[in-house]
Structure formats: C-alpha cells, structure tokens
Amino acid sequence: MAIDASSVRELRDRTSAGFLDCKNALEEANGDFEKAGEILKKKGLAKAMKKGSRGTPEGRIGSYIHTNGKLGVLIEVNCETDFVAKNDVFADLLKDLCMHIAATDPMAVSRETVPQDVIDKERKTYSEEFKDKPDNVRDKIIDGKMESFFKEVCLIDQPFVKDNDRTIEDLLKSAITKLGENVKISRFARFAIGE
Structure with missing residues (x-):
C-alpha cells in the first residue's frame, strides 16, 4: 500500500x-x-x-516550590549529553517529576533503593498478619502485599498523577524514546514544613 x-x-x-x-x-x-x-x-x-543500559554522565537538577512556600522538591535526572539536558522535553520531564513527587511523597526512586530494614519490617508485619494461613498461601499473600507496597513507595512504580494509566517508568521510557538517549532518575528530596 x-x-x-x-x-x-x-x-x-x-x-x-x-x-x-x-x-x-x-x-x-x-x-x-x-x-x-x-x-x-x-x-x-x-x-x-x-x-537503558547506556551511561548518563550529564543531566540537570529540577526544583519545585509549592505556591504556599511550605513544600519543595529537588530532583537529579541524568542523561547522556548536555544537549539533551537543555532540551524542552527534558525540562518538561523534570517539572512533571517534581510535581509528582510533591503530590505523592515517594520513599525511594526504585525497589533497589528502598532500605532493606524497611522491606524486612514490612514483610514481618504481613507475616504476622497472615500467620494463620498455610505457608504457600501466606507466601503468595505477602508477595502481593509487597508488590502493592512497592507501587506505593517507589517513584518508578507509582501511577503518574497526571495520567493514572501510566507509571513514572512509562513516563521515563516515553522521554527516552522522544529524546533518543538514556534518561535516569538519580535521586530526589522532598521538603515540607513540619515534617
């Protein structure tokens, strides 16, 4: 055709x-x-x-301060070249990520960065909660609960606040496709008065 x-x-x-x-x-x-x-x-x-396997030596720090001045976010997002770091698509990604973090307050970037003691504590809580279940059933329940826990506390796994049908990982993959380079979230910090 x-x-x-x-x-x-x-x-x-x-x-x-x-x-x-x-x-x-x-x-x-x-x-x-x-x-x-x-x-x-x-x-x-x-x-x-x-x-996704290529190095990301360049990047930018993004920031967001909520209008009331009581909530702020800093994020480091890396890419392969300085050219991409100055791109509007990259800048929009930084803004979206900052606003998402401000709204959802994730604990870590990914599952790999959640502290092991937090994971162990969470598993122990579920294990005690379902101690009366048979071992094979309890293990499946705990795995399901841990999956939900990670989706709640890990930035990459969270549904994007502007489009709940996409995760932050989907948002990153879309940016990688548009920019033609690897893009990674290195770290973030969320500050709120009184927290």
Missing part, C-alpha cells in the same frame, strides 16, 4: 516518532493509524530498553 506524506506527517504529529519510522509503521499496518501507533509504541519501548 502506498502511503502519502500527509498521512506520515499526521502520524508523526500524533506520536513524535521519526518520519521514516512513521512511514514504515503505516505500511506495516496497511494505513491503519491505530495499528501504526501500536507498532511505533512497541518499537519505541524496545529502543528505550536498549538505551
């Missing part, structure tokens, strides 16, 4: 993918925009996964 330039441009406007990627996706989907969008999404996530 021949794909005209206006169709490619329309898909490109919708997805921010490259011209050639849009053309190939439309050809593969026989002109169906929805299918082409799904194809691009899958390819974009695959590219993001490959880029």
Whole structure:
C-alpha cells in the first residue's frame, strides 16, 4: 500500500516518532493509524530498553516550590549529553517529576533503593498478619502485599498523577524514546514544613 506524506506527517504529529519510522509503521499496518501507533509504541519501548543500559554522565537538577512556600522538591535526572539536558522535553520531564513527587511523597526512586530494614519490617508485619494461613498461601499473600507496597513507595512504580494509566517508568521510557538517549532518575528530596 502506498502511503502519502500527509498521512506520515499526521502520524508523526500524533506520536513524535521519526518520519521514516512513521512511514514504515503505516505500511506495516496497511494505513491503519491505530495499528501504526501500536507498532511505533512497541518499537519505541524496545529502543528505550536498549538505551537503558547506556551511561548518563550529564543531566540537570529540577526544583519545585509549592505556591504556599511550605513544600519543595529537588530532583537529579541524568542523561547522556548536555544537549539533551537543555532540551524542552527534558525540562518538561523534570517539572512533571517534581510535581509528582510533591503530590505523592515517594520513599525511594526504585525497589533497589528502598532500605532493606524497611522491606524486612514490612514483610514481618504481613507475616504476622497472615500467620494463620498455610505457608504457600501466606507466601503468595505477602508477595502481593509487597508488590502493592512497592507501587506505593517507589517513584518508578507509582501511577503518574497526571495520567493514572501510566507509571513514572512509562513516563521515563516515553522521554527516552522522544529524546533518543538514556534518561535516569538519580535521586530526589522532598521538603515540607513540619515534617
């Protein structure tokens, strides 16, 4: 099927993918925009996964102070080049992350950065709560409770406050796809008066 330039441009406007990627996706989907969008999404996530292993020596510090002056957030987000760190997409990502942290108060960036003593305490609490259950059932319940715990306290696993259908990890993968570079959240701090 021949794909005209206006169709490619329309898909490109919708997805921010490259011209050639849009053309190939439309050809593969026989002109169906929805299918082409799904194809691009899958390819974009695959590219993001490959880029996820590359180093991130550059980046920026983002900040947010709530209008009442009683809540503030600092975040360090890293990328591969200074050029990307100065990009508007990167700046928007920093703003979104800061506002999300202000709203949700996560404990850690990822599961790997949650202190082990906190994990052990949480597991012990669930173990005592379900001590009357058979071992195999109790273990499954505890695993499920821990999964919920991580989704609540780990920034990467939290649903994005502006779009609950996406997690912060999805937001990062989208940024990686748009920017063409690896992007990582290194650390953050949330400050609130009285806390």
